[in-house]
Amino acid sequence: MKNFLFVLRHSPHSGSGIRESLDMLMTVAAFDQPVKLLFLDEGVFLLKSGQCPPNPAMRPTAPLFAALEIYDIEGLWVEQESLSERGLSLADLILPAQTLGRADIASFLAAADIVVAC
Amino acid sequence: MGVLHLVNRSPGESQTLALCLERVGAGDAVLLLESGVYAVLKNAVFAPRLAEAMRCVSIHVLTPDLAARGIAQEEVLAGVVWVDYEGFVELSLRHTPIISWS
Amino acid sequence: MKFAIQINSAPWENQGCETAYQFSRAASHMGHEILLIFFYHAGAYNGLRWMMPPEEESPLLKRWSILAAKEGIDLAICISAAHRRGLLEQTEARRVGKLDDDLAPGFRIAGLGLWVDACLKADRFLIFGA
Numbered sequence A: 001m002k003n004f005l006f007v008l009r010h011s012p013h014s015g016s017g018i019r020e021s022l023d024m025l026m027t028v029a030a031f032d033q034p035v036k037l038l039f040l041d042e043g044v045f046l047l048k049s050g051q052c053p054p055n056p057a058m059r060p061t062a063p064l065f066a067a068l069e070i071y072d073i074e075g076l077w078v079e080q081e082s083l084s085e086r087g088l089s090l091a092d093l094i095l096p097a098q099t100l101g102r103a104d105i106a107s108f109l110a111a112a113d114i115v116v117a118c
Numbered sequence B: 001m002g003v004l005h006l007v008n009r010s011p012g013e014s015q016t017l018a019l020c021l022e023r024v025g026a027g028d029a030v031l032l033l034e035s036g037v038y039a040v041l042k043n044a045v046f047a048p049r050l051a052e053a054m055r056c057v058s059i060h061v062l063t064p065d066l067a068a069r070g071i072a073q074e075e076v077l078a079g080v081v082w083v084d085y086e087g088f089v090e091l092s093l094r095h096t097p098i099i100s101w102s
Numbered sequence C: 001m002k003f004a005i006q007i008n009s010a011p012w013e014n015q016g017c018e019t020a021y022q023f024s025r026a027a028s029h030m031g032h033e034i035l036l037i038f039f040y041h042a043g044a045y046n047g048l049r050w051m052m053p054p055e056e057e058s059p060l061l062k063r064w065s066i067l068a069a070k071e072g073i074d075l076a077i078c079i080s081a082a083h084r085r086g087l088l089e090q091t092e093a094r095r096v097g098k099l100d101d102d103l104a105p106g107f108r109i110a111g112l113g114l115w116v117d118a119c120l121k122a123d124r125f126l127i128f129g130a
Helices: A019-029 A041-047 A062-069 A081-084 A102-110 B016-021 B034-040 B048-054 B064-070 B085-094 C016-029 C042-045 C061-073 C079-084 C088-097 C112-120
Strands: A004-008 A034-038 A075-079 A097-102 A114-117 B003-005 B029-032 B058-061 B081-083 B098-101 C002-007 C033-039 C075-078 C108-111 C124-128
Touching: A004 A019, A004 A041, A004 A102, A004 B081, A019 A034, A019 A062, A019 C079, A019 C112, A034 A041, A034 C042, A041 A075, A041 A081, A062 B064, A062 B098, A062 C108, A075 A081, A075 A102, A081 A097, A097 A102, A114 B058, A114 B098, B003 B016, B003 B034, B003 B085, B003 C061, B016 B048, B016 B098, B029 B034, B029 B085, B034 B048, B058 B064, B058 B085, B064 C112, B081 B085, B085 C016, B085 C108, B098 C033, B098 C124, C002 C042, C002 C112, C016 C033, C016 C061, C016 C124, C033 C112, C042 C061, C042 C075, C042 C079, C061 C088, C061 C108, C075 C079, C075 C112, C079 C108
Parallel strands: A004 A034, A004 A114, A034 A075, A075 A097, B003 B029, B003 B098, B029 B058, B058 B081, C002 C033, C002 C124, C033 C075, C075 C108
Antiparallel strands: none
């Protein structure tokens, strides 16, 4: 058993990265390993509600995370400063998440065994 | 055993290193590699930020990447630890987890 | 100690593949075991058989194949990342009616389960080319 942590730091539509990273995350969950998600910096935009790309090829990213509910994910964490620096609050996100202060991130990272930053 | 943070972006082209340094804990190590090695230039604008970070974490730089970019020993901020690939492997053994900041 | 390594970038996209190679070589020479090198995202392009860069660039493909053979390292390219980018190994290509035979010697195609398994068995996990 290992604690997996996925750290998402990049905004939507910056490549196929996020879809492929979520495939990894779902595989980890399918192996019954504890897995957490942490949204930092531009990554908080992934969860922003109201995404409706006019081009069907650019599918919104937020529903991808909503679909994670069927998996046994230990939780979604968002850094409070990353939200407030972008003029966002938890109410702007599509999913409920827990918040962490920037000062708490170091120990949160240290508690993981495997970190996948994406 | 602290975390090993890998940063491969120059502070002039991305905020990655600055953002990483805001999330390091006491006892962690940061390894600057690839374009990330430009952060160690002692006369560049990022140097004071790196010097301040050294009060809390150890800062390492991958020497083959310094050499590849023409950065000489006397241009490097004092206190930065030089490592080669074997030293990189050693660092990875002494820390966990290992985070690649992209 | 046992290592699992992931490579996310294509050859020449950045220095990540080269760093991963040098790290893996150093770790092997120091007596450590590389359980798996897993090529993901654009890293899938590392297994393209027909890359023909100029000789003076010291092609990484050849060096990977030699290191893998010498040290018994498993070079695995994620199947979904490969398919997304048009890299097909021969059997799969025939199955979908294509003539491709794109996978370089020393590499194999594998699923994400192999990656999770290596992470679980390894003492350390590193990502390159992020």
